[in-house]
Amino acid sequence: MVHIGNLKATIKIYDTTLRDGTQGEGVSLSADDKIKIALRLDEMGFHYIEGGWPGSNPKDMEFFNRIRQYPLKNAIITAFGSTCRPGVAADQDANLNCLLAAGVKAAAIFGKAWDFHVIRALNTTLEENLRMVRESVAYLKAHGLTVFFDGEHFFDGYKANPDYALEVLRAAVQGGADAVILCDTNGGSLPLEVWQAVSRVKEELPGVELGIHAHNDGEMAVANTLMAVQAGAVQVQGTVNGLGERCGNANLCSVIPNLTFKLGCTTIPRENLVYLTELSRYVYELANLNPVANQPYVGESAFAHKGGIHVSALLKEPGTYEHLDPALVGNTRRVLMSELAGISNLLYKYKELHLDKNSPEGRQVLDRLKNLEHRGYQFEAAEGSLELMLRKALNGYREPFQLQSMRLILEMREEQPIHSEAVIKLKVGDEVVHTAAEGNGPVNALDNALRKALETFYPEVAGLRLLDYKVRVLQEKAGTEAMVRVLIETGNGKKTWGTVGVSTNIIEASWQALADSMAYGLLEEHKIQ
Incomplete structure (x- = not known):
């Protein structure tokens, strides 16, 4: 039976925006960007920050070298890598030694948990794969690192061959893994499948700390993450804004408030959740991406109300059409005006105008608004x-002004730029102003002429x-x-x-x-x- 309600569990938040998030199409972060985001995540109270794969590119190694200069308050910087290669001893594997060279206290290494991948992708035996997992974890543990084992393709592997998928996890535990992370790498699992698999792992590996790493290819990453927690996972991995390869990773901007406010879990400090919307937009800005307006919790439209009936109810009690107070995550309520609006929308948006609910003026404006939107x-x-x-x-x-007349002059000559000039006559108070201005196109010429006519009366137009x-x-x-x-x-x-x-x-x-x-x-x- 799936547990719904207050779990009162403590869940560790593992952020992989700087590594998995940068694998998303159109996402690129400089080393400076990664430092800035890491410091912001640390301030928020995130527990682990995965900085990258030190053996894969110079930028990630630069990050690990530079982040050591900053005394973090809350987060542990984690390096990512893979198990040793087939036929290679762990202490001779270049990738594992790069993890040690990164100078981190924690590492996450992935290994194949799907027999199909072991045979077809690694071209090795099932037994050799178990050796690779066990010895790789043990090698890093022997050097004093906290080691998380990411069971890559675990849920697909569990569906295909549950016994072998569990054997891979046991090999990691035998090597001394501090936590075993179950990965929905292809992102195609459904919530009930995740709950059943995590529940089975919890039974088979009692006392072992479990985590979840979900991708969003079936748009289930957040749901699958929550189901894994309800089945016993105590570490969740994801990215800010759900950035990541293909359709992205579990969105921590949704996962964290769901865990905190809906399931009663302890995640990052609750008082820091008021900065969640700011964090979301900060990451979008550094990644040079446009924010997703309808993103849950932190999107500009997450608490935007358009229907007149909705706004009428909101004026009486916000909980009628909001599942959460937007202030808890640093967002704000917005009321939109459109042909779907009612008088309540006007009352809410323009309180300072003291508009009466039964005012004929308000009704006239509403009717005019709907007619204009129809046009x-x-x-x-x-x-x-x-x-x-x-x-x-x-x-x-x-x-402040009224247009009396306007004339535009456009002149185009061969091999010369188009000449644009606007001539306008305005009435400002009791005076009539007649002026002209040129511009880079007709609209710019109009803008320049309007400003020129107004600047004597209203210098603030500048x-x-x-x-x-x-x-x-x-x-x-x-x-x-x-x-x-x-x-x-x-x-x-x-x-x-x-x-x-x-x-x-x-x-x-x-x-x-x-x-x-x-x-x-x-x-x-x-x-x-």
Whole structure:
């Protein structure tokens, strides 16, 4: 019977982001990056940090040489390698001696636990493989290392030949392994299979510390890890954000909070879990990867609510649509505005506007929002435009400027860059401003002309920076007559905001988004109320 509930077990967290994580497609970390991540993991309270395979490349050996300069508070740096080769004595094996040269206190070595791999991949006998496992572990133990044995392909091996898979683990225990790690190397096992296999190993090897190393090829790595713990594993291996070869490894950003908050286990210090979201984004940044928005617990969308019924319930009790307080893992609740929104979304997002639930203005804004989204607008990423629309409806907002006319001049000559010039006439307060500016394309010319017209009245526009500009065609079959949506992201050094424009004319759509971006920026500077 699978145990569900409070285990009250202490689980050691073994991170392999710096080794297994870097085997993921598009993932590359410099030695400096690996040092930075290791120090952050140590601060979080991770128990083991696998730094790499010292015998495989100079970068990993550089990491091991340099990390010794840092006095770690919590983590033990671990080196990774394999058992000795067939027909080679352990003390003569170059790979094992590289592990010793790395100067670490702990090592994880893998050996084949699947008879199919022993015969077809290693081209050796089943008995020789047992010798390789037993002597390799014993050799490292004789040099004072803590040794973890990773039973590679254990679950596939157990399904094919359970007796031999168990014999491989016994060989590691005979060699003195401090823990035996059961690996779902191909990532194709199912949770119940994992639970049954780990339970059997626990019976066959009483008193032996067991661990789990799961890959995510069947999208079961986190589930399999949790099942292994419920069956008796006390060490879990994985990576930050689930980085790793093929479909990745068990995601520690999900495993750790599940173990802590759902199963009642002791993992890293609970007070450090508030930095989990920050750790996730830090690793993404160093790996030069875009964060996965819908990643559980730490993703930007993990606690984002869009449906009006959901938000209405959240206002009464957050637990109605959240399985966990996002603050526990350092994340935040977000309420999105779209055609699925209700008045509760507006109430939640714009509390400072004191919008009444039964307000006709609020209903009008909601109806207008839904109509605009039907036409192609999108306000999830354009909350600047949404807030301006809401403030206008509440009759308490004065626009900082109004467009009276706009003219664009584009001149293209043979073998010369296109010349772009924008001429605009604005009404700012009681004055009319007529100005022109050139730019690198029509939108840039418009941006320059708008800033030039406003800077006398609002010098703070100089601090507003356009950060991103996206155009999407909404009616592909309409060709060049299609409706387009323009999204602009702007920042002032303290925060960023999005604005949107939609039209069959890309210049008009761009102007809508651009004008809103400036107006919202001035609102943020508290110059316009």
